[in-house]
Amino acid sequence: MLRFAAIGIDHGHIFDHVKGLMRAGAEFVGYCPQTSIPGLMDTFAQTYPDTPQIDRETLLADESIDIICTAAIPRDRAGIAIAAMRAGKDVMSDKPGVTTFDQLDDIRKAVLETGKIFSICFSERHCVRSAVKAGKLIADGAIGTVIQTIGTGPHRLGQSRPDWFWKRDAFGGIIVDIASHQIDQFLFYTGSTKGEIVTSQVGNFANPQAPEFEDFGDLVLRSDKGTGYVRVDWFTPDGLPTWGDGRLTIMGTKGYIELRKYIDIAGREGKDHLFLVNEKGVEHIDCSSEELDYFRQFSADVRERTETAMSQDHVYEVCRLSLEAQTRATNISPKA
Numbered sequence: 001m002l003r004f005a006a007i008g009i010d011h012g013h014i015f016d017h018v019k020g021l022m023r024a025g026a027e028f029v030g031y032c033p034q035t036s037i038p039g040l041m042d043t044f045a046q047t048y049p050d051t052p053q054i055d056r057e058t059l060l061a062d063e064s065i066d067i068i069c070t071a072a073i074p075r076d077r078a079g080i081a082i083a084a085m086r087a088g089k090d091v092m093s094d095k096p097g098v099t100t101f102d103q104l105d106d107i108r109k110a111v112l113e114t115g116k117i118f119s120i121c122f123s124e125r126h127c128v129r130s131a132v133k134a135g136k137l138i139a140d141g142a143i144g145t146v147i148q149t150i151g152t153g154p155h156r157l158g159q160s161r162p163d164w165f166w167k168r169d170a171f172g173g174i175i176v177d178i179a180s181h182q183i184d185q186f187l188f189y190t191g192s193t194k195g196e197i198v199t200s201q202v203g204n205f206a207n208p209q210a211p212e213f214e215d216f217g218d219l220v221l222r223s224d225k226g227t228g229y230v231r232v233d234w235f236t237p238d239g240l241p242t243w244g245d246g247r248l249t250i251m252g253t254k255g256y257i258e259l260r261k262y263i264d265i266a267g268r269e270g271k272d273h274l275f276l277v278n279e280k281g282v283e284h285i286d287c288s289s290e291e292l293d294y295f296r297q298f299s300a301d302v303r304e305r306t307e308t309a310m311s312q313d314h315v316y317e318v319c320r321l322s323l324e325a326q327t328r329a330t331n332i333s334p335k336a
Contacts, residue, residue, distance in 0.1 A: 002299055005059045006031040007080050008072025009044055010162070013094040016127050017069040018048070020295030021092070029065060030054040036073060036162045060087040066302055067092060069121075074177060075170050078103035085116040090302045092119050095180045097319060099172030101327075104319050111312060115305075119298055120315050124153065124181040124246060125188065126294035130259045130272040130287040134250060137257060138189060143278055144254030146190045147226040151182030154244040156236035157207075157215070166210040174202055174214035174232055175326040182230040182248075183221065183325075184318045189250050192223035194317060200325040203332040206235070216332075219325045242271075254278055 004026050006014055022028055033053040035041040045053070059065060060083055068084035070077050071094035078098045081091040097120040098104045111118050125131045138146055155178065164170035171177045187195060200219035207213050215234040222228070236244045246261040255278030264273045272287040297309035 002026040002066045002302060003029045003064055004067035004069060005029055005054070005062075005065050006069050006071075007056050007059060007084070008032070008070035008076065009035045009041055010037055010073045010164075011071040011094055012040065013121065013123050014044065014069065014071035015047070016123055017071065017092055017094070017121060020121075020127070020292065021067065021069065021299065024295040024299040026067065026299055029062075030059055032056040032059060036164060060084060060089070063088065065089055070094065073164050073170055074172050075099045075164075078107055081118055082106055082110045085110045085114045085118065088114070088116070090117040090119070092121055092298060095120050095122055095184075096172050096176045096322060097315065098323070099169070099176055101323055104316065104323065107319075108316065117298075117301060118312065118315060119301075119310060120180075120184075120318070121294065122181050122184040122318075124261070125185055127292060128246075128259075128261050128272065129290035129292060130261055130274045130285075131185070131248070132292060133272075133274055133285065133287040133290045134248070134257050134259060135188065137274075137276060138250065138252070141254075142276060143250065143252030143256055146250055146252045148251040149182075149186045149189055149226070149228040150249040150251075151185050151228070151230050152245075152247050153178050153181055153230075153232040154236045154246065155232070155234050156238075156240075156243045157234045166207075166213045168212040168214075173326040173329075174217040174234075175200060175219060175329060176322045178232040179217060179219060179230045179325065180318055180322040182228070182232070183321050184314075185248060186221060186226075186228035186230070187223070187314060187317060187321075190223060190226040190228070192225045193313065195221050195223040195321050197221050197321060197325045197328060198227075200329040201332050202326070202329040203334075205334060208336075217329065219329070221321060221325070240265075 069092040198220040202217040218231040248259040260273040274285040
């Protein structure tokens, strides 16, 4: 049985990692209680009361631990991952796995030196059942060859955020922090191994009290397989009964798919709504029972040294494109 531990409990996505790995049959053996969000740690400790709290260095030194998962402050994830790999562990990181090009270079070197896996759990694909179903429909030819994706990632700002949330060097910028999800989806659904950024822009429209923050970003990218548009923001209104109306439209040569991941504002209950339109007609598919296969595949990759969950090159390319789009982005914030 694989054994895993958590270092870096600064984002709620850590719950997805732990739950997913446990469902895949791995044993959760400990976590470092250091956090920037005490309330999150309290909830985590209440959720896993039988799992011991152990300091970071002890977890890294434990040769019986196979995997370290992390949802630390974004700027700290690469450092934790590198330390874990050099200690003989494979890594599952929350997105973004890196916030600078230097970190990406360091991750590449650590993977090459250690032979360990650096995987990023892109939760808006890996933990969304309708996104998994879309991949299977595309593989079966339901919409022909995919030539475009249009992905949106709106988020609710909320009332309470830690200090690092507002600091550019800590969160990496809105494209790195959020749009890496949609860049991952573009590469995956179009079957692209490489891409290029056509244009990108970011802005701070409603948070002047935090001048380093970005509450809007969008970009256009393309590959030799297709083109994509991405928009991300922090403007989910309080009236929406969930944190964001995340959507994805996937256009193929013989039809298209629309995902309403977390809510259908047309009134259907629940989440994970998929709409398939092709030569056979229009179909709504409830994907709530679709299996999430990333954690099972990742666990198999750890045991067998394979790349079934996601290739290492795919991880690098998502990181590279996200960093490039962020670095090149035109700032369209309103002038004071």
